[in-house]
Amino acid sequence: MSSTTLSPQQLGALLDILVHHETYSEVKTFKHPEAIENYGYPFDTCTKKRKGGESRRSLSPLLQLLFTRLVLPIPALRDLPSEFWAVKFRSIMKRFGEADLSDSYDKGTLGSRKRLASAASVIHESVTRGLLSGVPNRKLPDLYGTYDLHTAEDLSRAWDDVIQHLVYGNLLDELFDHLTQTPNLEDHSPAVNAAVDYAIIYVATFLHHLFVLSAEGPYLLKLIDNVHSLIPYTVIGQTLRLGNAGTMINAMIRLFLAKVSVGAISNWLGLTQNASDGMNLMQRIISLVLEWDAGDFRKAVDNIRRRKEGPSEAHLDTIDEYLQASRQEHEATRELSQSDSMSIIITILETRDKGSTKSLTDTQHTQCLEYYSAQLAIRDREKITQALCRETPDLTTTIIREGVSVFEPMIRAIHKNVDIRKHINSVESFLSDLIKTSKPKKREDGKAQNGTVPPSVEDYVALLNRNRQLAYDYLHEFAKGCPELRTMWLEWAKNSLQFFRQPPENSSSPKVQSRCSFGTKEMDKSLQTLFDELPKDEQSSVKAAIDAHAKYLSTLEDMSWARVQRIIDGVDNQEKETSGNMTGPGVYITRWHCLLDETIVTPNTPRGPPRKGKDVKGVKALGKTEAIAKSESWDSKAISEQEEQTHPDAPDVSIVVDALAPQFKNLVADISRKGLPLK
Known part of the structure; x- marks a missing residue:
């Protein structure tokens, strides 16, 4: 037994270190085809049993935990046959692994795939930590109290209060009922109103980092713009006018998925087998956008x-x-x-x-x-x-067809009771607004070079505020017009939130236990056991690294609160033509940058040590630079460097990872495989 007992803060920091490392390690393995082969359920061709009747361990346990607990039970997705995941989806993932796509090391820059994969990883790790430790079970607060919409402290408190009621109270039922009556979500309570404002600031910060602070931002925006211009919104709207849902669905499938080529006709007639069918409209859009891109x-x-x-x-x-x-x-x-x-x-x-x-x-x-x-x-x-x-067989078209097939009953109900054309127009309007917002703005205050400045976080807050009602209108019409579907989605949401509950102390019911998170107490106990098993001479250095990381997380949290307040003040004063904030809140944003900063990149001189991602974060790849007009770009490197000056340096926690990461992976694998079906 160790003489050192880790405090709750130290255990929380230890969990953060291990989840952060394991999540991104799993994401990176998908560069290889073996990753999907060793994923386990549901991508196994058969789920193998181990002693005791349990399924075998996954080599991507955190991804499996998230996928099996929250994604697979989604209405309609849960109706897909097992071969959809084990054969078709697995095969297309294997194709990408076998493609041997380029590495950031070779390219000398942080490409779009690297940035998006690392961003998805930090969001995933935030959710997974909740699945492992749960949301603290405290006394339910009063949602109808007073919340000052102009202070970061009250917005944060409102968010925490709403999360408490969602996980342990009846707020989810109340929100679904509320949206049935009115499209004004914020009217439910002062806490929900403040929590929405808080969430918008965080989403706006993510968009700002993606499109402004990232050197790849203008390039990603160009890709979105190209796809946006190719989608036939008018034809889609005309197709949706068809009154019969079945006819409408078939017409839409023909529009996007039908292939008319010599290969398709000869295969249909039986003259050939597996001849190239050509491409349908969806694939032509994909290939055209990528071909335009490759042309640069x-x-x-x-x-x-x-x-x-x-x-x-x-x-x-x-x-x-x-x-x-x-x-x-x-x-x-x-x-x-x-x-x-x-x-x-x-x-x-x-x-x-x-x-x-x-x-x-x-x-x-x-x-x-x-x-x-x-x-x-x-x-x-x-x-x-x-x-x-x-590729032959065409797995992309098959996957889309099967996906549409299981969602068809849902589509029929929505088509019958909701004017989908209006909401397709809303999607088109939002994307146009996003593209416009993400372009440089003209300013006449003399502060901007060439009379333009990049968008600020406040600009994205304004974008989301302008368009939030579009989402509310759809949710209201859906909740009001499709009661059976509303009940179905409510049930899924409630079951999903139960995974974030901490297990009741005195409950012995396996069903109750399986529907809860692993729990803070259980996770703390397991982490303490892993720490205790370390050699005595190694424990002190591991503990020192954990302490440094706990202090680092506390600093990031304080900084995040301060940035929320600056954004609130900036939104309140936006009419005064201020330049706006180039930084926003979120500990996850800093962890995202840590992943990018740690990336190893080839030296830019013939001989010398490899560079780090932080050295090239503002560098655009040749071709992307030429594809984007100077009038539509900005010096993202200078903005990013200025933003990073306010960040504390992350401590070196490699000793913790080296000492405990393998044991933690086995722990999570055991948690993840509990309750998986056996074949």
């Missing part, structure tokens, strides 16, 4: 090849040859580059011809890095298009 990178490649003082044809041809190499060779080259402190370009060239780099100047080396990055971007888009649009 091809221009960048051609520009480098045409430079008189650029790299030789032999150097560029060697890079092109390496692009076609196997995954094993790519991984070996990457490891050699890191271990020998050479750039990825020097490593590629020297592994094929030791003397080929002698004539390579520093400028040519930089151009080779840009050339390689652009070629990787082209290859990625071709691989994604191949996996989604050109």
